[in-house]
Amino acid sequence: MTKTPHASFWSSLLLALFLQLVQLPDAIAAARPLWLPLMLVFWALADPRLPTLLAAFMLGIVLDVLLNTLMGQHAAGFLLLVYFVSRLRGVFVLFPLWQSTLALIPAWTGYCLLMAVIDNLALHRADPWLRWLPALSTTLFWPLVFTVMDSRRRRRSE
Amino acid sequence: MNTLSASHHQPLFPRGPGLGLKTLVLLAACAGLMAAELDGERIKSPREWLALALTPVVWLTELPTRVGGLAEHFDSRERLLRENATLRNQQLQLEAQLRTYAALETENRRIRSLLDASARLTDRVAVADIIAANQDPYRQQITLNKGERDGVYRGQAIVDATGVLGQIVQVHPTTSVGLLVTDPDHGIPVEINRTGLQAIALGRGGGGLRLPFLPANAEIQIGDLIVSSSLGGRFPAGYPVARVESVQHTPGGHFKEAFAVPAAKVGQGRQALLVWSERAPIDPAQAGEASAAEQQQAPAPPPASPAPTAPGP
Numbered sequence: 003m004t005k006t007p008h009a010s011f012w013s014s015l016l017l018a019l020f021l022q023l024v025q026l027p028d029a030i031a032a033a034r035p036l037w038l039p040l041m042l043v044f045w046a047l048a049d050p051r052l053p054t055l056l057a058a059f060m061l062g063i064v065l066d067v068l069l070n071t072l073m074g075q076h077a078a079g080f081l082l083l084v085y086f087v088s089r090l091r092g093v094f095v096l097f098p099l100w101q102s103t104l105a106l107i108p109a110w111t112g113y114c115l116l117m118a119v120i121d122n123l124a125l126h127r128a129d130p131w132l133r134w135l136p137a138l139s140t141t142l143f144w145p146l147v148f149t150v151m152d153s154r155r156r157r158r159s160e
Numbered sequence: 161m162n163t164l165s166a167s168h169h170q171p172l173f174p175r176g177p178g179l180g181l182k183t184l185v186l187l188a189a190c191a192g193l194m195a196a197e198l199d200g201e202r203i204k205s206p207r208e209w210l211a212l213a214l215t216p217v218v219w220l221t222e223l224p225t226r227v228g229g230l231a232e233h234f235d236s237r238e239r240l241l242r243e244n245a246t247l248r249n250q251q252l253q254l255e256a257q258l259r260t261y262a263a264l265e266t267e268n269r270r271i272r273s274l275l276d277a278s279a280r281l282t283d284r285v286a287v288a289d290i291i292a293a294n295q296d297p298y299r300q301q302i303t304l305n306k307g308e309r310d311g312v313y314r315g316q317a318i319v320d321a322t323g324v325l326g327q328i329v330q331v332h333p334t335t336s337v338g339l340l341v342t343d344p345d346h347g348i349p350v351e352i353n354r355t356g357l358q359a360i361a362l363g364r365g366g367g368g369l370r371l372p373f374l375p376a377n378a379e380i381q382i383g384d385l386i387v388s389s390s391l392g393g394r395f396p397a398g399y400p401v402a403r404v405e406s407v408q409h410t411p412g413g414h415f416k417e418a419f420a421v422p423a424a425k426v427g428q429g430r431q432a433l434l435v436w437s438e439r440a441p442i443d444p445a446q447a448g449e450a451s452a453a454e455q456q457q458a459p460a461p462p463p464a465s466p467a468p469t470a471p472g473p
Contacts, residue, residue, distance in 0.1 A: 019217065023218075024221045025225050025293070032297040056186075059189070059190070063210070068218065070330065071299070073193040074189070075190075077186075082183075084183075124197075
């Protein structure tokens with residue numbers, strides 16, 4: 003049994019938070035991949051012993067404060083995402099990378115939908131087409147993030 | 161290649177509450193927070209603490225932009241000299257203009273005093289640095305480095321050199337968050353400078369403004385300057401807000417809609433001006449009494465001629 007990689011877990015999540023918040027040119031800012039969900043889903047799949055759920059909640063609240071959105075909006079999205087992925091972990095174990103990339107598309111889309119619904123509840127309207135760009139970019143980034151993170155983790159555990 | 165290595169299985173005998181229960185509890189906490197905020201007011205103090213605690217994170221995320229800005233420090237001497245010269249010229253021109261404005265202002269004040277109208281011509285202002293821009297592409301907000309300690313209040317108007325930028329929506333001890341006029345949540349009472357037509361300008365989210373529900377026969381045309389009106393008592397009157405870009409009228413519709421580009425340099429400057437212009441909130445009961453008193457006085461209006469104190473020319 004390998005040690006639970008707590009240090010790399012938290013540092014990778016902080017890196018994801020940084021990437022989520024760093025300034026991008028306006029033209030591509032709307033297509034910014036969902037870095038925090040990406041990283042959370044990776045860890046939820048990689049090691050069930052890590053406190054991914056708690057991290058999802060805390061980082062969600064942090065993001066809500068920093069982006070000045072409704073308190074709990076991002077936290078709820080992260081929690082649901084991590085919950086469903088953890089429940090379906092047994093299925094994801096069997097998938098090769100390309101299949102897991104496809105299987106995660108509904109998860110990203112669902113997350114975007116939830117954010118749109120909550121924004122609508124808070125009477126904050128936004129361009130409905132731009133809403134779906136992050137789902138696309140996140141799908142494209144998943145194989146990259148997974149490969150990098152997984153190779154690091156394997157090297158660590160060997 | 162399988163997604164997972166075989167060494168990480170679920171523990172056979174899990175301890176503590178199950179995954180579902182944990183998710184449920186945390187989700188309930190989120191739902192409670194959201195419901196509390198949807199009701200109206202934002203939860204203020206925990207937000208403030210967290211925002212204060214997260215200042216290093218914000219500073220870190222702003223770092224790449226700052227490093228990019230460092231290049232300006234190593235600017236060439238000639239460019240600086242040239243810039244200096246043009247700025248000097250500009251200042252001369254502006255000063256000359258200011259002379260005429262000063263004359264106009266005194267004239268205006270004299271005429272206003274004749275009209276018995278008391279209008280403050282200068283507002284109290286303070287310069288604030290824009291220290292962060294909201295990275296959520298659906299929200300157009302900026303963070304300023306002035307907060308409660310500098311006397312900033314919620315609803316305060318923010319302007320820049322060329323027009324109205326927005327208003328303060330959240331005040332922290334040392335920083336404050338401003339909502340830009342182009343945010344879809346923002347509305348500002350305006351008037352068309354040319355005709356005096358009153359309207360409301362809403363943000364469009366993408367960097368423009370729209371004036372919905374104008375009367376179909378409204379006198380508005382492309383290029384009209386839109387200035388802030390003092391209706392609502394929140395913004396100082398007469399600052400440029402936007403310029404009309406296009407006017408749309410669906411045949412048969414009751415209303416016209418105009419689209420405008422903001423006059424302020426939204427998303428460009430690093431500084432903004434905070435304007436103290438809000439009048440003291442009127443107590444509704446007092447206001448009622450006042451209006452009643454006015455009505456009583458109305459039947460016998462003493463012909464209060466604007467006392468000719470100023471020597472007529």
